[in-house]
Amino acid sequence: MAQYSQSGITTIVVGPEEKLFYVHTNLLRQKSEAFRAALSGKWKKGSDGESEIVLEDEDPDVVETIIDWIYHSVLPKLTTTKLDFSLCLLCYKFAETRMMYSLKNTIVDLLRKDYVQHGYIAEAMEVSKAYKLDLGNTQMGKFLLKSTVYKIMGNHMINKGGDAWEDQLIEACEDGELAKDIVKEVIAYRKVPYGAPYEGEGCYFHDHSDGSACKQ
Template sequence: MVVSDTIIVRVGDERKDYTLHKRLLIHHSEYFRGALSGNFRETNDGVITLEDIATEYFDVFVDWLYEKEIPKIKPSALGKGQNSTLLRTYVLADRFMVFGLKNAILKFLFDMNEHGRMVPTYATITYAFQNLTEHDPLLQFIVDMFCVNNAIDSCSPEFENTDQLRQVPQEAFARIFVKMRAIKGMAKEEKKLKRSAYKV
């Protein structure tokens, strides 16, 4: 049972209010630890306002905060459907420095890839590289999945979209090139991804 003072977090364009326990926010998030310590301007009226965040992604954060669970979804192209929600929630967790949630999402995506081959879309690659720091483990995981799962040979119309292809950052292309060279000629078992390679 959580017993501590609460704070209102007002989220999104619709200004949805979440009444959350300060102790949990401070424990799991370095961002909220700073916001709730001292005279942080965003909490002068007892409310933290986050207008630039979609409630859909904040909902996942709140569910994890209290239940330590993330949505159970079926394997699909990374960046489509509910996978898109997880990717954007990961970026939210990175912004708020919620490393436990980042690890939980990364593990969940890794396990999904193990049970059903996932192929990152061009839009996914672009979004991830534009919103995460260069050393974030999810970036390398996305690159590795793209290469090991033979995304280029995919029959999906997504990979014929030259407009989206042009938007992919050069850093992503460079990493893909390096990975493709590294796995060239490897047996299938040798290419298998290892969870220990992706640590937050």
């Protein structure tokens, strides 16, 4: 971290209450392709390296969680107690928008690990939340969709939710795009059945658009 101590500071202004966060500019550039481009343009202020980013539509809890990861490579707000699924999705959405690929992969891995530890299978409304955040075409959306279909086709509904889960599924499918994707995934599963999507150590649900690769 010492290499960033000489970096300029970027002030991040978050939400309607304009909560302020201060981050080393070079760290933002390193962790996010979007911030790297922006901090060389409209958000760059003066010759002293100081910049300001305004995120008026973001949640301060999300930004605080992201900054924890930027500095420490951990996500304490997501893992201190029970995994906060809604915060996971919002942080993933932030990372998707700002091209923070490593963070996206970290969040997916946390969710997969949580499913394994607690013997948990995705709820229908969880994949619905992801689609409402326009994450249906992301690796997170793919993971949640496959987990939902695995629950349907793998006969896990009797032991993991029963009628209440079926009601959730019907409600979730009011989203036309999600309903279509569930049908497509069910057809794919019938052709080639698969095991629990959250098991294993592979990087099938990672995003390597930045050219990175997982360690083997």
